[in-house]
Amino acid sequence: MSSGYITITLKDFLFNAGVVGFIKVLRQEGFNLEDQDIGNTIHVPVSLLENFHENYIKALLNTFQNETLYQSLINQFEHFAGIKPEDIPKEEYKSFIEKLCNKLTSASYKSGYQIIAEKGDDFDVLSRVKMLKTEKDIQKSVSICYELIQYMKKHRETLCMKDIIYTKIIMFWRNVAFFERSNIRKDIKECYYNYFVKPALEYLNRKNKGALQCIQCGNPINASLGMGMSWLNDVGIDMERKRSHFWNFNPDTYICPVCALVYSCVPLGFTVVGGEAIFINNNESIHTLVAEKDIFERGGEKYTTLNQLYYKVLYSFIDDAAQEQTREIQNIQIIRRVSVDTDTGKYVFNTLSKPLLEILKACKSNFKNLINWTFKKDKDTYVNVYQEVANNFFSGRNQYALVHAILQKVFTENLRAPYVRDILQIQRRRMRKFYSEEGGSEAMYISRKEFDAAYNEGLRIRREYANTVTNVKGDNDKNMKINESLRSFVYPLLLALKTKDKAKFNDTMFRFYVGRNESIPKILIEMQQSDEKFQMLGYTFIAGLQGESLNSENAENIVNEEGE
Structure with missing residues (x-):
């Protein structure tokens, strides 16, 4: 690092996400990425770190406030406030009051009231909540709600941040700063400053930094200045408790305070919606990483995973990103942070190669047809076809087990399965592309002509049966x-x-066609030359037997296969 500046360079996916979030915070202070060289390194004036804690909170609020229960409650109240008291729907209002009271009496908000009281506002929230719970008069109830909502708005920085901390930040890191038990009743901004910003500034001003090296940036560090990485979820080990993991019981895997500051920005580098987060680790340059994050943010609800599936979000993003950038996106690493249960999560990785992206684009209409299609696999299991097909596609698994289960249900329980053909088209295109692009066997190459011939033969037979009914x-x-x-x-x-x-x-097949006094069609004989063609064209033939596919224009008319 040079005098007056710090140098930040891209590393692993988590650090890269931190760099994107770090730049987002710096932008609050006027940092212009366009002034930096297009590469994997940026040079940041140390002076921009002095108010970093202020800008960190601003960036979090600007990014996540609209997704919090805090904001949802405010929006709901403002909706009710615009209605005459006698016209407010009783059940809807009752549900709102219950959610509001639960939030205002939660442990995180109670600790927030103590922080606020320290600043001189001793408004008694809990007594107002107690009154609200028993108030039967709708007009008086709305009046109490007004007081509470105004208090929430006034102390947005504390109360909304409590929501953000325990729903967004906790997905990526915990156990330090405002997460420490001793700090939960202390000012959030001050806690962040004392744990991340102050150590970074002191480290940069220190002449003798130590003989060890930061494992991320390689800059000098010593044990007293360095930090472990166990506070980052699923990263590192607790060096205080597990010193036996290190040579001669001496921990040496420290990061410097500057890298710790960058890692603290990881939540701002991911696109977080609801219980899931996505990061596009296209690490060709910092400009590319930030540009793709900006595309996500400009997309707004279009890219949210709260009310739609991750893969649908991904398709929309890739289309937009390819249009906005001058060269084609390829070999993208997609990292998702997904919930395992209420307390834990995990990182899930997908790498989209150029051939896979091309198949994805070619199959766009096929995937679109599968959205909202669910079928009942057994008594207690419902399968989201769209999600299952996408999981198989990205994981390199074939679709035959899913197709088999659907077709068996069709003929056993007389259920509609309008888009089995689309599933098989996705599988065919994937097989064909990887034959031509990545040296697969010739048996993987199945032409559209062969596919249509197998499907149409099945469809012909069904139509002939239909004429006899x-x-x-x-x-x-x-x-x-x-x-x-x-x-x-x-x-x-x-x-x-x-x-x-x-x-x-x-x-x-022989017995069936002999019984019909027909020859077995050529396609049903030739398909048995290989296992790949046998399964693909065999299932395609049966898909034709189960009936006509709907047109993509009629996608909204899909009936869920739930025995309804």
Whole structure:
């Protein structure tokens, strides 16, 4: 680091997320990334760290306030305040009062009141809440709520930050600064300053920094100045409790206070919505990382995972990012922070290579058709088809187990499965692309002509069966009759495909077509040349047997397969 400046360089994904968040905080002070060279390093004036704690809180509030229960309660009250008391929906208002009282009597908010009282505001929130719980007159109730909401607005920096700390920051780090038990009733900004900003400034002003090296930046450090990394979730070990992990019981995996400051900004580097967070680690340059984060933020609700699936968010982002940047995005590392249970989470990694991104783009309409499609796999298990297909796609697993389960349900319980063809198209395109791009076997190459031939043959048979069904009330009864007629043919085929038993499949096909006084179509013979074609085209044939796919324009008409 040079005099008057600190140098920050990209490293691992978590540090990179911290760098993006760090820059977000610096922007509050007027830092202009465009003034920096396009590369993986930035040079930051030390003077910008003096008010870093102030800007850190501002950045957190600006980023996360709209996603907090704090803000939700304010919005709900303002909605009720704009209605005549006699017109307020009773059940809706009752639910609001319950949520408001629960939040205002929570442990985190009670500690916040003590912080606020230290600053001279001794408004008795808890007594007002007690009054609110028993107040039956709607007008008086709204009046009490008004007082409480005004108090919340007045002390946004403390109360909203309590929500952010325990819903957003805690996803990434804990046990230090304002998380320490002794600090929960102390000013949040002051706690952050004392634990992160002050040590960084003192470290930068110190001449003799030590003989050890920071394991992130390589700058000199000693044990008294350095920090461990156990406060970061799923990173490092507690050096005070587990010294046996180190040579001669002497810990040496310290980070300097500047790197600790950067790591504290990780929550601002991820895009956090609800219980999930996403970080695009396109680490070609800091400009690229920040630009992609900016795309996420400009997208607003379009990219939130609160009311839609992660993969849908990812598709939208990739489309927008590819359009906004001058060159094509490729080899993207996607890191997600997902909840395991109420107290723990984990990092999940996906790397999207250029071929995978091209397939994703080609299959966009197929994936779109699967959104909101759920089917009941068994008594207690519902499968979100969209999510399952996407998980298989990104993990490199084929779709056959899912397709098998759906088709078996179709013919057993007469359920609609409108987009099985789309699932198989996604699988076909993935197989084909990796054959052509990454040296897969020739058997993986299945043309659209072959695919359509297998599907259309199944569809032809179903239509011919449909022509023989008479004296039924409607389409549901007609489909039931057709499925019953085809069931004895389909079941052996599904079993043969599941076990890759070509002989059983061939025998079943032979008896079926002989009974119809027809020859087995060429496509159903040629597909048995390899296991890949056998399963792909075999399931495609049965998908045709189960009926016509809906057009993508009718996606909103999908009926969930839940036995309704």
